[in-house]
Amino acid sequence: MRAAFYERPGPADEVLVLGDLADPVPGPGEVKVALQWSGVNPSDVKGRAGSRGPTLPFARIVPHSDGMGVIEAVGAGVDPARIGQRAWLWNAAWGRPFGTAAQAIVLPAAQAVPLPDGTSGEAGACLGIPALTALQAVLTDGGIEGQSVLVAGGAGAVGHYAVQFARLLGARQVIATVSSAEKAAIARAAGADLAIDYKTDNVAERVREATGGQGVDRIIEVDIAANAATNLQALRPDGLIVVYGSGQREVTLPFFPLIAGNVGLRFFIVYHLSLADRHRAITTLDGLLRRGVLQHAIALRLPLDRIAEAHRAVESGRTVGNVVLQIG
Numbered sequence: 001m002r003a004a005f006y007e008r009p010g011p012a013d014e015v016l017v018l019g020d021l022a023d024p025v026p027g028p029g030e031v032k033v034a035l036q037w038s039g040v041n042p043s044d045v046k047g048r049a050g051s052r053g054p055t056l057p058f059a060r061i062v063p064h065s066d067g068m069g070v071i072e073a074v075g076a077g078v079d080p081a082r083i084g085q086r087a088w089l090w091n092a093a094w095g096r097p098f099g100t101a102a103q104a105i106v107l108p109a110a111q112a113v114p115l116p117d118g119t120s121g122e123a124g125a126c127l128g129i130p131a132l133t134a135l136q137a138v139l140t141d142g143g144i145e146g147q148s149v150l151v152a153g154g155a156g157a158v159g160h161y162a163v164q165f166a167r168l169l170g171a172r173q174v175i176a177t178v179s180s181a182e183k184a185a186i187a188r189a190a191g192a193d194l195a196i197d198y199k200t201d202n203v204a205e206r207v208r209e210a211t212g213g214q215g216v217d218r219i220i221e222v223d224i225a226a227n228a229a230t231n232l233q234a235l236r237p238d239g240l241i242v243v244y245g246s247g248q249r250e251v252t253l254p255f256f257p258l259i260a261g262n263v264g265l266r267f268f269i270v271y272h273l274s275l276a277d278r279h280r281a282i283t284t285l286d287g288l289l290r291r292g293v294l295q296h297a298i299a300l301r302l303p304l305d306r307i308a309e310a311h312r313a314v315e316s317g318r319t320v321g322n323v324v325l326q327i328g
């Protein structure tokens, strides 16, 4: 099968190569998926660049955790009725050497979730990381029903889903931060009541105005290193900051405002969701996909052999939405 892979960390153009690898065969409890789309996320790009360390966890890595395809074969113990099913994948390259940047993959059957007919294949390649991260941020710690929620970076791959999930799952008020008029329009179209330009406006002041001076109940944070101080001014007492990203490896937090405000801080990584949280996120997502109410923002579609360009696009931070590769 045709696949893209790397054997050392480094710049996309230097280390990513295309070649033929042995066709994988499903073992017990596994399915083989003929891939149609592969999703590229910041985490895939950081792993390839070597930002997790100079040594790779495996001698050869086919990147990308997210993907969509059709189940082509099943291993022992898996219902053969799954053959022919469209599926979206999660954690396909987490703790495993072979991800979705290939014509086929084998992985545990539970990591290939049936994709409702009304959802496009390319959207299926955006669910494993962006959508599940956004759902966990919205659903964790009692959820957002009736809450006022601030989503930092409301036009980002995760943020765009977070705005939609907050709106669809019962938030009373959804506020997003953005950095341009174009991104403000995207966040509003996703369901934000208000989009604040964090580069030109005073976010805390605008949030306090919009919440009658109270502050929001929950902040869904893409860059805690940059926004911690603002968050403490924009959050109500007893509020929660759910952190899924940081622009810096080290974060400094002011102790007294945190403790005086009874602030809750929830960090999480989507790769390590508990079984119960993953089940809740997947079930909720499935219901929303079946209702056909989600917007999926595809920023860039490229063929598999232009994978290096796709990685550079994600690395640039200039894409608005998800980057996906079509597997020919």
Ligand SMILES: NC(=O)c1ccc[n+]([C@@H]2O[C@H](COP(=O)([O-])OP(=O)(O)OC[C@H]3O[C@@H](n4cnc5c(N)ncnc54)[C@H](OP(=O)(O)O)[C@@H]3O)[C@@H](O)[C@H]2O)c1
Residues within 6 Å of the ligand: 041, 042, 043, 129, 130, 133, 152, 153, 154, 155, 156, 157, 158, 159, 177, 178, 179, 180, 183, 198, 222, 223, 226, 227, 243, 244, 245, 246, 268, 269, 270, 271, 317, 319, 320, 321, 322
């Ligand atoms: N914990 C997890 O499990 C998990 C899961 C998915 C992603 N992540 C991490 O989360 C980050 C975002 O991922 P993504 O796929 O959503 O990337 P993305 O599509 O590039 O979106 C990031 C968004 O954040 C905005 N942004 C950047 N700095 C900001 C700031 N200081 N305040 C407010 N908004 C800001 C960007 O817009 P502007 O540049 O216009 O500001 C952009 O819209 C990455 O670091 C990724 O590794 C973590």
